[in-house]
Amino acid sequence: MEAAQTEGSAYDQQFEICKNFLANFSRDDEHPYNRQMQEVSNRSSRRIEVSLDDIDEFNEDLAFAVSSNTKRYVEIFSKAVDDLLPDPTVELLNEDVFDVLQKHRQTSIENTDAQVPQLPATLTRRYELSFLPKSSNKSLPIRNIKAEHIGHLVTLRAMVTRVSDVKPLVSVVTYTCEPCGTETYQEVTGKGFMPVAICPMCQTQQQKNKVTMQTRGTKFVKFQEVKLQELPSQVPVGHVPRMITANLHGELTRSCAPGDVVTLAGIYLPTPYTGYRAIKAGLVADTFIEGMHIRKDKESYAQTLLDEEDLEKIQAVSAGSDAYTALATSIAPEIFGHVDVKKALLLQLVGGCDRRLKDGVHVRGDLHVCLMGDPGVAKSQLLKFISGIAPRGVYTTGKGSSEVGLTAAVVKDPFTSEMILEGGALVLADQGICCIDEFDKMDDSDRTAIHEVMEQQTVSIAKAGITTTLNARSAVLAAANPQYGRYNVRRSPAENINMPAALLSRFDLMFLLRDKPSRDADYALAQHVAHVHSTGRPPVNEDRENAFSSEFLRRFVAAARRVLPRVPQELAEYITSAYVNIRAEEAENAKDSHVHFHTTARTLLSILRLSQALARLRFADEITQPDVDEAIRLMFVSKISIQDEEVTKKSVNPFSGIFQIIKDYSVQTGSSVVRMSDIMNRITSKGYRAADLEAVLEEYDSLNVWKVSDDKEQVRFIDV
Numbered sequence: 123m124e125a126a127q128t129e130g131s132a133y134d135q136q137f138e139i140c141k142n143f144l145a146n147f148s149r150d151d152e153h154p155y156n157r158q159m160q161e162v163s164n165r166s167s168r169r170i171e172v173s174l175d176d177i178d179e180f181n182e183d184l185a186f187a188v189s190s191n192t193k194r195y196v197e198i199f200s201k202a203v204d205d206l207l208p209d210p211t212v213e214l215l216n217e218d219v220f221d222v223l224q225k226h227r228q229t230s231i232e233n234t235d236a237q238v239p240q241l242p243a244t245l246t247r248r249y250e251l252s253f254l255p256k257s258s259n260k261s262l263p264i265r266n267i268k269a270e271h272i273g274h275l276v277t278l279r280a281m282v283t284r285v286s287d288v289k290p291l292v293s294v295v296t297y298t299c300e301p302c303g304t305e306t307y308q309e310v311t312g313k314g315f316m317p318v319a320i321c322p323m324c325q326t327q328q329q330k331n332k333v334t335m336q337t338r339g340t341k342f343v344k345f346q347e348v349k350l351q352e353l354p355s356q357v358p359v360g361h362v363p364r365m366i367t368a369n370l371h372g373e374l375t376r377s378c379a380p381g382d383v384v385t386l387a388g389i390y391l392p393t394p395y396t397g398y399r400a401i402k403a404g405l406v407a408d409t410f411i412e413g414m415h416i417r418k419d420k421e422s423y424a425q426t427l428l429d430e431e432d433l434e435k436i437q438a439v440s441a442g443s444d445a446y447t448a449l450a451t452s453i454a455p456e457i458f459g460h461v462d463v464k465k466a467l468l469l470q471l472v473g474g475c476d477r478r479l480k481d482g483v484h485v486r487g488d489l490h491v492c493l494m495g496d497p498g499v500a501k502s503q504l505l506k507f508i509s510g511i512a513p514r515g516v517y518t519t520g521k522g523s524s525e526v527g528l529t530a531a532v533v534k535d536p537f538t539s540e541m542i543l544e545g546g547a548l549v550l551a552d553q554g555i556c557c558i559d560e561f562d563k564m565d566d567s568d569r570t571a572i573h574e575v576m577e578q579q580t581v582s583i584a585k586a587g588i589t590t591t592l593n594a595r596s597a598v599l600a601a602a603n604p605q606y607g608r609y610n611v612r613r614s615p616a617e618n619i620n621m622p623a624a625l626l627s628r629f630d631l632m633f634l635l636r637d638k639p640s641r642d643a644d645y646a647l648a649q650h651v652a653h654v655h656s657t658g659r660p661p662v663n664e665d666r667e668n669a670f671s672s673e674f675l676r677r678f679v680a681a682a683r684r685v686l687p688r689v690p691q692e693l694a695e696y697i698t699s700a701y702v703n704i705r706a707e708e709a710e711n712a713k714d715s716h717v718h719f720h721t722t723a724r725t726l727l728s729i730l731r732l733s734q735a736l737a738r739l740r741f742a743d744e745i746t747q748p749d750v751d752e753a754i755r756l757m758f759v760s761k762i763s764i765q766d767e768e769v770t771k772k773s774v775n776p777f778s779g780i781f782q783i784i785k786d787y788s789v790q791t792g793s794s795v796v797r798m799s800d801i802m803n804r805i806t807s808k809g810y811r812a813a814d815l816e817a818v819l820e821e822y823d824s825l826n827v828w829k830v831s832d833d834k835e836q837v838r839f840i841d842v
Contacts, residue, residue, distance in 0.1 A: 280350035296339030381550030474731030488597035495635035501601040505557040514554025520564035551596035561600040630728035687737035
C-alpha cells in the first residue's frame with residue numbers, strides 16, 4: 123500500500139514539474155510553449171514540439187528522465203498540455219466530429235441521470251506531442267543501437283530505401299449500443315485489438331446487448347512505415363548494411379521519400395512477432411523506431427532555403443570576372459588538372475531546362491556525361507565527389523548492379539502483404555545524379571534498362587501484375603575503363619569500351635582521360651600528390667586559393683537552377699548555322715577513317731542544354747552568343763579527346779588552325795577582305811576561343827600578312 127502511494131506521489135510530482143515547465147519556461151522573454159498551445163487551441167497547428175535542450179536548461183534530472191523513458195513522458199506531457207490548453211482566441215467556424223460527440227455527451231448528461239462514460243483524452247486531443255533531441259547528441263549508425271537503448275530517445279542517420287502508403291491507423295474505437303444508446307470507447311495502443319462485443323452498461327443490468335462499431339466516431343491517425351538502411355560510409359569492411367523500420371504518425375508522414383538521407387529522432391521500442399514468425403522466433407522480439415522528428419540532410423534544390431547572406435555571396439560570386447572557372451576548379455580541388463572535365467561536371471550539376479511541349483512531348487534538360495580512359499586518372503574520385511554534392515546523388519558500380527537494381531523490383535510488403543515496387547538506383551536519384559562506375563562491366567541485358575532512362579527519363583514496369591511508369595529524371599554520370607587495359611586510339615570508342623553506339627550517342631559529353639607520358643605534366647602531378655599526402659590539403663595556387671566549399675556549391679547550384687533562360691530569336695539563326703557548318707564539315711571528312719564521333723540532332727540539343735546551363739551560372743534570363751561558343755568549345759574538346767593522334771595533331775596549334783580557316787574562306791569567296799561575323803561560326807565550331815582569335819589577329823597583323831580594321835570587324839589580306 124505504501125509503495126503504491128509512493129509511486130502515485132512520484133507520478134504527481136513529475137506531472138507538476140512538467141506542467142510548471144510548459145507554463146513558465148521562457149526564452150528571450152518569450153514563452154514558446156504557451157504560444158504553441160495557443161496555436162493548437164486556435165486549430166492553426168497540430169504539433170507541439172518540446173526541445174530537450176529547453177528541458178535540460180530548466181531541470182537536468184527531468185531531461186535525463188525524458189530521454190531514457192520517452193514513451194512514458196509523452197503521456198505525462200500530453201496530460202499537462204490538456205490542463206494548460208487555453209481557450210481559442212479566434213472564432214472556430216468548422217466543427218469536426220469530436221465537437222459533435224462532445225455536444226451529444228453534454229446533452230445526455232443534462233437529460234438523463236444515467237452514468238455517461240468519460241471521453242478518452244486521446245479522442246479529444248487535436249495535437250501530437252513530440253520531443254526534439256539535444257543539439258549536442260550525435261547521430262548513431264543503425265548497428266550501434268543496442269538493447270541498452272530500448273525505450274530511449276535515439277538519433278540515427280540513414281538512407282530511406284522504401285516508404286509505404288499513408289494509411290489510417292485506428293487510435294480510439296467508438297461503439298454504440300442500440301437498446302440503451304450508450305457510447306463505449308476503446309483505446310488501441312498496439313497493432314491489433316479485440317473488439318468489444320457486449321455493452322458494458324447493459325452488462326451491469328444483467329443484459330447482453332451487442333454493440334456496433336461506429337466508424338464516424340472512431341479516431342484514425344495517419345500512419346506510414348519507412349525502411350531505413352545504413353549509409354555506405356557507416357558499414358564496416360566485409361559487412362552487409364543493416365536496416366530498421368521506423369513508424370511515422372500524423373504530421374510526420376510524407377516527410378521523406380526513397381533515396382533521401384535523413385536524421386531521425388525517435389523512441390527505440392520492441393514489438394513481438396505475429397503469425398507464423400512468432401512460432402519460430404519464440405521469446406525473441408523485433409525492434410522498430412517510433413518517429414519523433416525527422417530532418418533531411420541533403421534537401422532537394424527546390425527545398426533549399428537561401429537567406430539574405432547566401433544570396434549576397436552568390437550574387438557576388440556570379441558577378442565576378444571568371445566565376446565559371448572558379449566554381450569548376452572547386453569541384454574536387456584535390457584532383458590535379460582536368461579543368462574542362464570539371465567544367466562539364468559543373469554544368470551537369472546545374473543542368474538545362476526541361477521542356478514540355480503542347481503536344482505532350484518531353485525534352486529533357488539533364489546532361490549526361492561519360493568519362494572514359496586509362497585506369498588511375500581519378501574517374502571514380504570525381505564520381506564520388508559529384509554524388510556527394512548532388513542532393514539526390516546515388517553512387518553504384520556496373521558489375522554490382524542488375525536491371526532491377528537500377529530500375530525497380532517487385533517485393534512483398536511485410537506490413538500489408540501486398541506486392542509493391544521498390545525503386546532502384548535510377549529511381550532513387552530522381553531529380554538528382556546517378557553515378558555509375560565501371561560502366562563497361564555491366565551485362566548487356568542490364569544495360570538496356572538505361573536506354574529509356576537517358577532519353578525519356580522514365581522507367582516502364584510490367585511485372586507481377588503491376589504495369590506502371592516511374593519517373594527517373596536523373597542525370598547519368600558514367601565512368602568506363604578500356605576493354606584491353608589501356609585505351610587504343612586506333613579503335614573506335616564503342617570497341618574500346620565495349621558498349622553499343624546507340625547508348626554512347628545518348629551522352630551529351632564524352633571525355634577521354636588518357637595517361638600519356640610527359641615530363642612536365644608528370645612532374646607537376648607527382649609534386650601535387652606528394653604535397654597532398656604530406657600536408658593533407660591541395661597546394662595553394664591561383665586556381666585553388668579561393669576554392670568554394672561543397673555546401674556553397676550546393677547552394678549556388680540550387681539558386682542557379684531556379685533561373686529558366688530562353689533562346690532569343692536573333693540567336694536561333696546563329697545556333698542553326700553553327701550546327702549546319704559542323705555537319706557540313708563532317709560530310710567533307712566522311713572518308714577519314716579516323717573520325718569516330720558523329721554529330722546528330724542530339725548534338726544540337728546538347729549544345730542548347732549546355733548553353734542554358736552556362737546562362738544559369740550567370741543568372742541570366744537569355745542565352746548569349748558566348749554561352750553558345752563555350753558550349754560548342756566543350757563539345758569540340760570532348761570530340762577531339764577521342765580522336766586518334768593524326769586527327770588531333772591537326773588542331774593542336776590554334777594559330778595555324780585559325781589562320782587556315784580564314785585563309786580557306788578568303789580563297790573560297792575570292793575576296794581579300796574577310797568579315798569576322800562570316801567566319802565566327804567556323805572558328806567556334808572547331809573549339810577555338812575568342813581569346814585565341816584575338817591573338818591570331820594581332821600576331822599575323824604584326825607580320826604584315828593582313829591588316830585588321832580598327833573595330834576588328836574585318837581582315838584584309840595584303841597579298842592573296
